[in-house]
Amino acid sequence: MQFELSSEQQLLRDSVARFIAENYDVTQRLALVKADEGGSGANWQGFAANGWLGAALPEQFSGFGGSAIETAIISQQFGRGLVVEPYLGCAVLTGQTLLAAATPSQCERWLPGLIDGSQRLALAYSEPWSHGMPEIVQTHADHSPNGYVLHGRKTLVLGGPLVDGYVVSARLPSHPTSRGSVGLFLVRSDAPGLTATRLPLHDGTQAAEIVLDAVLAVEMLGDLEHGLPALREGLSHAMLSLCAELVGAMERTLEITADYLRNRKQFNVQIATFQSLQHRMADMAAETELARSMLFVALASFFNECANERYETLSSAKSFICGVARNVCAQGIQLHGGIGMTEEYSVGHYFKRAVVADVLLGTGTVREMATARRLQKRFSDARTDSTYARAP
Amino acid sequence: MQFELSSEQQLLRDSVARFIAENYDVTQRLALVKADEGGSGANWQGFAANGWLGAALPEQFSGFGGSAIETAIISQQFGRGLVVEPYLGCAVLTGQTLLAAATPSQCERWLPGLIDGSQRLALAYSEPWSHGMPEIVQTHADHSPNGYVLHGRKTLVLGGPLVDGYVVSARLPSHPTSRGSVGLFLVRSDAPGLTATRLPLHDGTQAAEIVLDAVLAVEMLGDLEHGLPALREGLSHAMLSLCAELVGAMERTLEITADYLRNRKQFNVQIATFQSLQHRMADMAAETELARSMLFVALASFFNECANERYETLSSAKSFICGVARNVCAQGIQLHGGIGMTEEYSVGHYFKRAVVADVLLGTGTVREMATARRLQKRFSDARTDSTYARAP
Amino acid sequence: MDFNVDPALVSFRTTVQDFLRNELPRDLANLPRSISSERSETADWQRLLTAHGWGAPYWPVNRGGTGWSVEQQIIFDEECAAAGTPTLDNFAHKLLGPVLNHFATDDQRAEHVGPTLAGERFWCQGFSEPGSGSDLASLRTRAQRDGDFYVVNGQKIWTSYAHRADWIFLLVRTSQSEKKQLGISFLLADMKTPGITVRPIMSIDGRHHLNEVFFDNVRVPAANLIGREGEGWSITKYLLNNEHASTAELPMLQVFLRRMQNLAVEIQLDGKALVEHPEFALRLSRFETEMKAVSMMVQRTAALHGQESPIAHAMGSMLKLRGTDLQQRMSAFIVEMLGDYGAVFYPCPHEGPATSLPLQELAAGAASEMFLRRASTIYGGTNEVQRGIIAKALYGF
Amino acid sequence: MDFNVDPALVSFRTTVQDFLRNELPRDLANLPRSISSERSETADWQRLLTAHGWGAPYWPVNRGGTGWSVEQQIIFDEECAAAGTPTLDNFAHKLLGPVLNHFATDDQRAEHVGPTLAGERFWCQGFSEPGSGSDLASLRTRAQRDGDFYVVNGQKIWTSYAHRADWIFLLVRTSQSEKKQLGISFLLADMKTPGITVRPIMSIDGRHHLNEVFFDNVRVPAANLIGREGEGWSITKYLLNNEHASTAELPMLQVFLRRMQNLAVEIQLDGKALVEHPEFALRLSRFETEMKAVSMMVQRTAALHGQESPIAHAMGSMLKLRGTDLQQRMSAFIVEMLGDYGAVFYPCPHEGPATSLPLQELAAGAASEMFLRRASTIYGGTNEVQRGIIAKALYGF
Structure with a gap:
């Protein structure tokens, strides 16, 4: 393993950092948030022009052929800048799910537009009461002479108000209970029967809740066998992106807070001279480095683990890093005092992103519960033929 | 409510405190622990002579007619002194269980000896894998022409190596599964078929594991209906005693640690001048006062709640206070540095007691799990006729 | 020690519950509870309480309050929260109130207590300044005596609900004495006085609670000084200690x-x-x-x-x-x-x-x-x- | 960045596992692992490693070590823990070792490395003193030069395993210079030297790890000074930094x-x-x-x-x-x-x-x-x- 960025990776990082520096200072960002449109179209076109939307998508579909590392590099800088455009939802989550699910010809049909920014798609997989877990699907797809017709309700569709179409997960009625029978369907956002409600999120990003009332799908992506695995793969990439974002957010929180402690005076001294605040910063830094280590665990899983293992690793990394980020960013506010609570100052917004991140893609607690269930299964599989339950 | 001690209560507290000051300084206590005999017989006779063994037992059975408040006052001072004699196990747990279970004539038979110190009894209710929960009973009692014959294994019998007899919980085979069919049986420690293994505990106190191989019981206490409720009542009193002990232990930890910080110099200054240590002490003090508040909640439940509610309140108080005590006492060690880790110095022993207390009478986590189950039941009972599971 | 519940408190709780059940109108009940209700709701609630004789639930009887014990006050607060009443103007009741009751002149009380308990005078607290947060005593807003007035110049920050308050109680520096605590005085000012400007600060919950308040040659009648000049710090300690x-x-x-x-x-x-x-x-x-x-x-x-x-x-x-x-x-x-x-x-x-x-x-x-x-x-x-x-x-x- | 696992490390792990599977005798395997094993177990294990050429797993090749990278060292430690081997004398390997390798003379190395890697010389560390815990540089144990010897007087505390160590490396004060860090030197001493007394300290886990070590006119050959007089503090920083x-x-x-x-x-x-x-x-x-x-x-x-x-x-x-x-x-x-x-x-x-x-x-x-x-x-x-x-x-x- 090699933890330093290669020179190419540094170039990518620097170019994203430059974009953030030029387009995402506190004032510019606040203006974007206040405009309440889920970011700027110009920024999105900038992302596309720089190749970031397809950074980790294959070259054969007009992507740039990078790996999860490129996603992490971009996301980390976006986390530092608190980017509000739906890179996570549309580029990473939808792009990678689509790639994992679709046939090559479907990829050729949908990915180039996604990558060049000419067409936005969002993934509609979560449902009221599924808490972001992809296996829980009540939306269903019926066969009709014209194709599949979808019924159901999806929520927290990231980037949802701004897209041309949705990738929707739905169960086929012929397999009502089996967890494997989930298909992914492409529907247009202007399809009859589809209504979308805009959900503004705390961090200035936007999602949608969509109701599908007999909506005719354009097509099913790939086959029924691979719907759920493809969702998990897309979620793995998205969770990685979120983890990297939060590491970036924590970095910035630490920088901003350290600066504040150096500049702020109380009782005639820099408040950085107070030992209890120094120690708090040290703890925050240590937690951040532990979270960064977890991000590396997550990255490594893309190179060394099978898809199922990777999904589990990413799930636990996501819960873990979100927990750390909530704490570190909350302490960032605390060390600022009153100013940290204001909308005009940046530090509070990192906390908001951490709170939203904890909810996205499966709340921390619910993901942890799923990881624990999986651990129980692992133990019960392993113990089938071992001595068990020995009396003392 | 009135949180200050009355003048009579102060007298009791002062007399216990005086006993501790005279008989339980660090050296004396260490000698008792090293002797490895579960405390001194002379101390026990002192407890009896002062009326402490029967402080909360009725006057009609030679007790002193006090309430849970007297138990708490004695226990808190015992916690400050880290008393190793089995007051908790023999006087409180066994005494109160016996009182709750037995008929008046049985009380007359057994309580006076327990109160005057002439006869020690211990409660054998926990079993391997019951983790201190009284409902889990595999020990069983068979009818025989001579009375009940017991089979099973009991563990963590507090004061167990030092007693004349045991109160043993066992299931009647006619009710093998019902949770209500638990009887309490008195057996002599020298009864044929009974073997006891001494279990030394970390804090210098002693328990026993006993194996009952067709042991003839002297008698059943009370009737089968009241075995489990009586156990719970005895446990409620014992958990209260433990809570009060830990509040005393935390008080002493804070006093000892504050003294140390004032006297210890590093970098040419009192370490009490370091802000991070000051703030740690403040947090420890705040947690201790919250724990003391919980002790008062526990005490109040003896006056204002029915037995079932009281048992639940005591369960959660016990988990809560043990958790706080482990943390506060561990920080007491930390603030001392190396000296805190030594057997010769007192502060580490408070931590040991907190660790043992967390295990006694049902480990913190297991008690919390039981409390959560009870909450689930409360909610499910309450919701029978309410609108539930509304869709968004 | 005695853990038996005081029957007087049990019956007091019943009294409060009865009052709330019978007297609280539907539009003031079951409101979502946060740090502060809307002004109009609070005003309605204040008037209702005053009409019932409970307009000052935390004050002693000789100051027009209910004379309730702290335990009773807690019960009252708990039951109001459970019923979802509006909040009261706690700056008036819990912070300024004890100060008025203890330090103010009869004239001062006569001027303020009536309108406050009638729900017509809302208060805000001008303590913090941009340079003085935890180090409150370093505050720099000056009040210079000019005949029967103090001329106030400076800036307050984190002033909750200044945008809907009628009056402010504030700490000002009236002298540059040796010890910074000794030069502080406690003033009341009408928010409509010329020279007072309120600038909103949005907080991260997306709402407007906080403000900056600027004082530019604001002429405050000297009669609005509470206690003596220089007594502001000890008044503040008294206030916080409540x-x-x-x-x-x-x-x-x-x-x-x-x-x-x-x-x-x-x-x-x-x-x-x-x-x-x-x-x-x-x-x-x-x-x-x-x-x-x-x-x-x-x-x-x-x-x-x-x-x-x-x-x-x-x-x-x-x-x-x-x-x-x-x-x-x-x-x-x-x-x-x-x-x-x-x-x-x-x-x-x-x-x-x-x-x-x-x-x-x-x-x-x-x-x-x-x-x-x-x-x-x-x-x-x-x-x-x-x-x-x-x-x-x-x-x- | 590159998260592909290095195949060389994978095969190194296999090599270590094979060694442990094939060469570790049953009485040195699956031992309960704590902070330190029994001396006899550690000695046996040290001899076994030395015989295999792995006697100094953390040292460079030119000092008789394996020359393993830090990554390899971690793998070695992990696999040993998994196999339940005894622990090594880490005072010798991880603390003193780098100091000997970097600061000692060839003669000094010749004297100590052989017996240490033969499992015959166990070490302990004499740094802390009753008055100097976190403030290590305030240590007061004195070493006064007397011809070819230093005469050491003072007391060390928290000295782990002093009761079974053969030698101690310790910090002593050789001069009362302006800055307290500059008067410190780094000495080695044979624990059998007259005047050294070890008093056990029982710790709260019920075991004997720690000791006090008293020095009463202990004559330590000046040849046992590591580095120069007064260089002790920088040697210590080097040691801790490893x-x-x-x-x-x-x-x-x-x-x-x-x-x-x-x-x-x-x-x-x-x-x-x-x-x-x-x-x-x-x-x-x-x-x-x-x-x-x-x-x-x-x-x-x-x-x-x-x-x-x-x-x-x-x-x-x-x-x-x-x-x-x-x-x-x-x-x-x-x-x-x-x-x-x-x-x-x-x-x-x-x-x-x-x-x-x-x-x-x-x-x-x-x-x-x-x-x-x-x-x-x-x-x-x-x-x-x-x-x-x-x-x-x-x-x-």
Whole structure:
């Protein structure tokens, strides 16, 4: 393993950092948030022009052929800048799910537009009461002479108000209970029967809740066998992106807070001279480095683990890093005092992103519960033929 | 409510405190622990002579007619002194269980000896894998022409190596599964078929594991209906005693640690001048006062709640206070540095007691799990006729 | 020690409950409870209480109050929160009130008490300044005597609800004496006085609670000085010292717990209510336990009211540490319980256009409250300041 | 960045595993792992490694070591812990070794390396003194030059395993210079030298690890001075700086995790294995997650070895904060899992009479380890000292 960025990776990082520096200072960002449109179209076109939307998508579909590392590099800088455009939802989550699910010809049909920014798609997989877990699907797809017709309700569709179409997960009625029978369907956002409600999120990003009332799908992506695995793969990439974002957010929180402690005076001294605040910063830094280590665990899983293992690793990394980020960013506010609570100052917004991140893609607690269930299964599989339950 | 001690209560507290000051300084206590005999017989006779063994037992059975408040006052001072004699196990747990279970004539038979110190009894209710929960009973009692014959294994019998007899919980085979069919049986420690293994505990106190191989019981206490409720009542009193002990232990930890910080110099200054240590002490003090508040909640439940509610309140108080005590006492060690880790110095022993207390009478986590189950039941009972599971 | 419940308090609780059940109009009941209600609601509620003779529930009888004990006040606050009444103007009742009662002249009281209890005069508190947060005594807003007036120049910050207050009580520097605490005085000012400008500060919960208040040659009648010139610091200590048992904001914690209990059955996960999942049940039951402990700590703090001892001095600060920690964790857990909807920003019904988002009824306000609670460890003396107070009071460090 | 696993490290791990499988005798395998094994076991293990050419696994080739990278060293340590080998004399290998390799003369190395790698010379470290804990540089043990000798007088404390060590490396004050750091020198002394007295200190885990060591006119040959007179402080900084990746004690954490996983199926509660209870499964899975993060943090710290940068300087301290916290929580959870048996003191098999208590096999040593781990936030620089180092290195505070 090699933890330093290669020179190419540094170039990518620097170019994203430059974009953030030029387009995402506190004032510019606040203006974007206040405009309440889920970011700027110009920024999105900038992302596309720089190749970031397809950074980790294959070259054969007009992507740039990078790996999860490129996603992490971009996301980390976006986390530092608190980017509000739906890179996570549309580029990473939808792009990678689509790639994992679709046939090559479907990829050729949908990915180039996604990558060049000419067409936005969002993934509609979560449902009221599924808490972001992809296996829980009540939306269903019926066969009709014209194709599949979808019924159901999806929520927290990231980037949802701004897209041309949705990738929707739905169960086929012929397999009502089996967890494997989930298909992914492409529907247009202007399809009859589809209504979308805009959900503004705390961090200035936007999602949608969509109701599908007999909506005719354009097509099913790939086959029924691979719907759920493809969702998990897309979620793995998205969770990685979120983890990297939060590491970036924590970095910035630490920088901003350290600066504040150096500049702020109380009782005639820099408040950085107070030992209890120094120690708090040290703890925050240590937690951040532990979270960064977890991000590396997550990255490594893309190179060394099978898809199922990777999904589990990413799930636990996501819960873990979100927990750390909530704490570190909350302490960032605390060390600022009153100013940290204001909308005009940046530090509070990192906390908001951490709170939203904890909810996205499966709340921390619910993901942890799923990881624990999986651990129980692992133990019960392993113990089938071992001595068990020995009396003392 | 009135949180200050009355003048009579102060007298009791002062007399216990005086006993501790005279008989339980660090050296004396260490000698008792090293002797490895579960405390001194002379101390026990002192407890009896002062009326402490029967402080909360009725006057009609030679007790002193006090309430849970007297138990708490004695226990808190015992916690400050880290008393190793089995007051908790023999006087409180066994005494109160016996009182709750037995008929008046049985009380007359057994309580006076327990109160005057002439006869020690211990409660054998926990079993391997019951983790201190009284409902889990595999020990069983068979009818025989001579009375009940017991089979099973009991563990963590507090004061167990030092007693004349045991109160043993066992299931009647006619009710093998019902949770209500638990009887309490008195057996002599020298009864044929009974073997006891001494279990030394970390804090210098002693328990026993006993194996009952067709042991003839002297008698059943009370009737089968009241075995489990009586156990719970005895446990409620014992958990209260433990809570009060830990509040005393935390008080002493804070006093000892504050003294140390004032006297210890590093970098040419009192370490009490370091802000991070000051703030740690403040947090420890705040947690201790919250724990003391919980002790008062526990005490109040003896006056204002029915037995079932009281048992639940005591369960959660016990988990809560043990958790706080482990943390506060561990920080007491930390603030001392190396000296805190030594057997010769007192502060580490408070931590040991907190660790043992967390295990006694049902480990913190297991008690919390039981409390959560009870909450689930409360909610499910309450919701029978309410609108539930509304869709968004 | 005596843990029997005082029957007088039981019957007092019944009295309050009866009053609320019978007298509280529907439009003032079951309101969502946060740090402060809308002004019009608070005004209506204040008038209703005053009409009932309960207009000053925290003041002594000889100052026109109910004369209730601290224990009774807590019961009153709990029951009001449970009934979902509006909040009162606590700047008037709990902060300024005791100061007026103790330090003001009869004339001053006569001027302010009537309109305040009639719901016509709302107050805000001008203490913090940009350069003086934890170091309050370093404040720099000057008040220069000019005949019968003080001319005030300077700036206050974090002034909650200044934008809807009629009057402000503020600390000003009236002399540059040796010790910075000695040059401070306590003034009352009409917010309509020329030269006072209020600039809103939006906070991260998306709402407008806070403000900056600028004073530009503001002429305040010298008759509005409370106590003597230079007495401001000791008045402030008196004012802050009244608030020990309130630092945990127990009624709010109780609101959180009820909300949590409600969501535990209303919110589903994978076909079952949250409470049916052992992990959620465990956390909920831990919160119930902690609430019992904190409630009792509030009682203990109330019982120490007015005593002079290290523990009496430190108890309010200790309660604040534990209470605010619980506020933050409970409000965060509520957001977690909402699942996906925890990420959604539900605009406050009073601010911005009316919307109807999914799960509005269960979820609205939960996240705002969580964000707002981050301030609880900052306002009223940061928790770091509280730790210093505790270490000094208890251990002389 | 590159997260592909290095195939050379994979094959190195296999080599170590093969060696352990084939060469480790049964009486040195599957031993309970704690902070230090019995001397006789460690000696046997040292001899076995030396015979295999691995006698100095952490040293460079030109000093008779294996020349392994930090990554290889970690793998070696992990596999040894997994196989339950004895521990090595880490005072010799990880603390003194680098000092000998870097500062000692050839003669000094010739004298000490051979016996040490033959398992015949055990070392202890004489740094702390009763008056100098966190403030190490304030040490007062004096060494006065007298011809070819230093005459040492003073007292050391917290000297681990002094009671079974043959030699001690210690810091002494050789001059009262202006700056206290400059008067310190680094000496080696034979523990059999007249005037050295060792007094045991029992620790709260019920075992004898620690000692006081008294020096009463102890004549130490001047040839045993390492480096120059007055160079002791910089040697010490060099010594402590070598240890960054070890501060988490990762192999021990892995032992804890395996023990926990074993108890999760072996221990029952109410008729089911602990792991079948969701609450226990949740905690176990959180520990598994944290272990992954800490393991990676160890790798990152290893990769920073030898670099000069704020993060390289602070990383070992940050790892210590997180690693020791995890040690304490994991060892405590293990005790919790034991239920009633968590309260039982199982005497160490090597100390005191052999006993056989219920659940001995599963439970013995667990609680001792938990008590001992309370020291992990104290030794090697308290965690408070580490926080100061971090704040200074990263932020210049």
